[in-house]
Amino acid sequence: MIEDALLRRWRMHSHFGDDSGAGGPAGVARRVAGLQAQDAAAVRRALRVRGVGDPGEPQRALLAGEVVVTWLMRGTLHLVPAEDARWLVGVFGGRNLAGGARRRRELGLTEDVLAAALEVLPELVERPLSRAELVRELRGRGVEVDPTGQAPAHLTAYAAAQGVLCRGAEVSAGQPGYRPLPPGRALAGEAALGELARWHAGAFGPVGPEDFAVWSGLGPTVARRAFTAAGLIEAAPGLFTLPGAEPPPPGPPLERLLGRYDSFLLGYRDRSLMLDPAHARRINAGGGVIRPAVVRDGRIVGTWQAEGDREAVELWE
Known part of the structure; x- marks a missing residue:
């Protein structure tokens, strides 16, 4: 059995122990199993606290x-190494397609409209285009997509899940450009699930399959298959990590000021080990919003916010 304090510290070091920023955004994204990326400022912060200061x-x-950005774990946008994007879409694409089917129908994205869009989109994204530009081009070619409301977002998510496109660099302020999903490593089936479980265990470990299920959104049955395929070792009853991984040696506390939606706060089924339930709503008041947090040796001890060129910290303990 691992004592709680050691488990928290071990997990913190798994995620933040190498804060050199080696390999730039791609290297960091691979080490920490992708970075949640629906907020560009939050991604910059996430990379900064992991050693990419520029x-x-x-x-x-x-x-x-x-690197590219596309819809992956839990149907959420993530920044991942470009060479890993295609096999990751292979793992999550079908699930994300199924999850959005009803909403697409409600928005008028019928099977005929989607099929017509998929015929045209590969040509359109040969040069980076914003989502509004994509929809304008589609409409100019007779593909009837309502340019208002949520239809454009659901259309691009659908095309991404089909492996047609992904997000790249901004084409204007705050407007990501869409580009073809790049080629990459050829992984599928159990090999892909095992690789994903190794990513998770390396970044968040020691973890259990129930943690992987919640983090990935793939469900408990698939999580158990992934852990079987991953070749992990048991660090304590029900908790697994990569072969050769060891608890961190004694040393000064490891501390970070995490931004909104930080991936570290989303890697576990139960956050009570790292976040006192009495303070839970100060970090996640509901929905998917995760507030900035102060983390010390794997325990959330406060919140913070930017005030001009400084950071105002509120500690609870």
Whole structure:
């Protein structure tokens, strides 16, 4: 049995122990199993606290094609290495397609409209286009997509889940450009699930299959298959990590100021080990919004916010 304090510290070091920023955004994204990316400012912060200090580096890496953004774990946008994007879409694409089917029908995205869009989109994204530009081009070619409301977002998510496109660098302020999903490593089936479980265990471990199920959104049955395929070792009853991984040696506390939606707060089924339930709503008041958090040795001890050029911290303990 691992004592709670050691487990928290071990998990913190798994995720943040190498904060060198080695490999730039692509290297960091692979080490921490992707970064949640629905908020561009939050991605910059997530990379910063993991060693990528230059705020212009994410855009440079996107322009260079080293990383891309697409809908993956839990149907949410993630920044991942470009060479891993295609096999990850293979794992999550079908599930994400099924999850959005009803809403697409409600928005008028019929099977005929979607099929017509998929015929045209590969040609359109040969050059980066914003979502509004994509819809305008589609409509100009007779594909009837309502340019208002949520239809454009659901259309691009559908095409991404089909492996047609992904997000790249911004084409204007706050407007990501869409580009073809790049080629990459050929992984599928159990090999892909095992690789994903290794990513999760390396970034968040020690973890159990129930943690992987919640983090990935793939469900408990698939999670158990993934853990079987991953070749992990048991660090304690029900908790697994990568072969060769060891608890961190004694040392000063490891501390980070995490931004909104930070992936570290989304890697576990039960956050009570890291977040006192009495303070839980101060970090997640409901829905999918995760507030900035102060983390010390794997325990959330406060919140913070930017005030001009400084950071105002509120500690609970």
